Amino acid sequence: MIQGETGTGKTLLARYIHQHSERAEGPFLELNCTAMPEGLLEAELFGYSPGAFTGAAPRGKQGLLDVAHGGTLLLDEIGDLPLALQAKLLKVVEENRFLPVGGTEFRHANIRLICATHRDLQQQVHMGQFREDLYYRLSVVPLTLPPLRERREEIIPLLDHYLTHFNQRHEKTRCWHPESLELLAGHDWPGNIRELINLTERLVVSVNEQEITPHWLPHVPASLETPNPSATCDGSLREQVMELERQLIETALATHGTTRAAAAALGIDQSTLVKKTRRWCLSRSA
Structure with missing residues (x-):
């Protein structure tokens, strides 16, 4: 189970795990659980038998659990999987078998299943939106990707x-x-x-x-992009450089609000910025 905010690289991590596993020669497939309605999602994941529903292909269709045989299947945004499908997925995890839509015979599943979500699944379990038994079956090796800002x-x-x-x-x-x-x-x-x-x-x-x-x-911000030369003080080069530095730090503090964020924006240590602001008697909250 890979958890993390949107865009943190969960799919990249899942692909990396696949490429460095004994299943690397097998297929790597992914399915976004929010990408389609429940009925289509079930058919895409489990496949269906001939004549399973109106409009079904005469020969039926393999689901991703079949196509990913010997490889890895990534279920992205697993927190949005409907409860009815969670019950079917639990059987796959527990028994390594599944029943296609409209089928009467179980099929064997030989896949590595990786799930990813940006949601707090424990909270969803408490709210009754995610099966507790499935949560614990999927969370055998939980991984958390921190956001880039951390x-x-x-x-x-x-x-x-x-x-x-x-x-x-x-x-x-x-x-x-x-x-x-x-x-x-x-x-x-x-x-x-x-x-x-x-x-x-x-x-x-x-x-x-x-x-x-x-x-x-x-x-x-434009004020950080191009400092105003006319605002610098008269004097030696050293004095003018110090004045320009003070203007940049004051602007960064006004823009970002804290010494930590301002220091990060200016590319300096927070301790360096604090020392300079104290020297100039600037009162800002850290």
């Missing part, structure tokens, strides 16, 4: 990886500007890895310069 050390490596990937796909030579990486590392990524992948591809194909500067980033 594993920020992975953001820049992921950005570099997908930039290379999409450069090759679209025959481009884009590269990240260091400030762009710092700003993206401080973004909260509510869409997680899926958002990161989509943003990277969009920038690769839409930016008309080789270097992806902060100007092209949709997450960068």
